[in-house]
Amino acid sequence: QVQLQESGPGLVKPSETLSLSCAVSDYSIRSDYYWGWIRQPPGKGLEWIGTISHSGKTYYKPSLKSRVTMSVDTSKNQFSLKLSSVTAADTAVYYCMRELGGAADYWGQGTLVTVSS
C-alpha cells in the first residue's frame, strides 16, 4: 500500500515562497509513475498543479508555471513543491499524489497552507 505524507509550514506570508515536501512510503519513487501536487482552496474545487518523474521531468499547470518548481530526492524517496510570490489566492489544502496517465491513484492526507501576514 503506497503511503504519501505532506509536510511543511501551515502559514506563509504574502510574497514569500511556499515549500512542501511529500514523503513516499512502501513504494519506490524510482518507478514509472509520476509524482505531483493538487490543491483545493477552502470550499472550492480541485486544481492540478503539476507532476515530476523520478528523473526530474516536470509538467506544470501553464498558469502557475512561472511560480512553480518541483524537485525529487530519490535518496530520501520524497519529492517537493515550491510556489513563489504567494498571495491569499494560494491558500488551499495541498495534496501530494501518485499519477499515471493523468489519474491520481494514491493521495496524501493533505495539508492546509494559509497565506496571511
Next chain:
Amino acid sequence: QSALTQPASVSGSPGQSITISCTGTSSDVGNYDLVSWYQQRPGKVPKLMIYEVSKRPSGVSNRFSGSKSGNTASLTISGLQAEDEADYYCCSQTISGPSVIFGGGTKLTVL
C-alpha cells in the same frame, strides 16, 4: 485553459441511476482517452473512481462506470446508495502544457 464543465448538482433516489457529464474540448477530453473521475466525501481525501475513461481501480464498485463521446465524458452510478452522496470531479489530460485539467465538481445528493 478553462475548467471542464460539469453540472453543479445532480440528485437521485436510492436504487436509481444517475449520470454526471463532463464537457471539454478537442484539446482535452476529445483528444485523449485519459479522463478520470474522483469522489470526495465531505472532509475527506478525493478517491479515484474511474481512470482512462472507463477503467475501475481495484476495490471500486462496478456500480460506477465511465464513458466518453466526442468532447464529453460521463460518469454513471447505478443502484444509488446513500454512501454515494459526495462531490464528483472529472479530470482530463490537455494539450496545453501538456497538463491536466479538472472540472468544477458536481454535488450528488441521494434523496
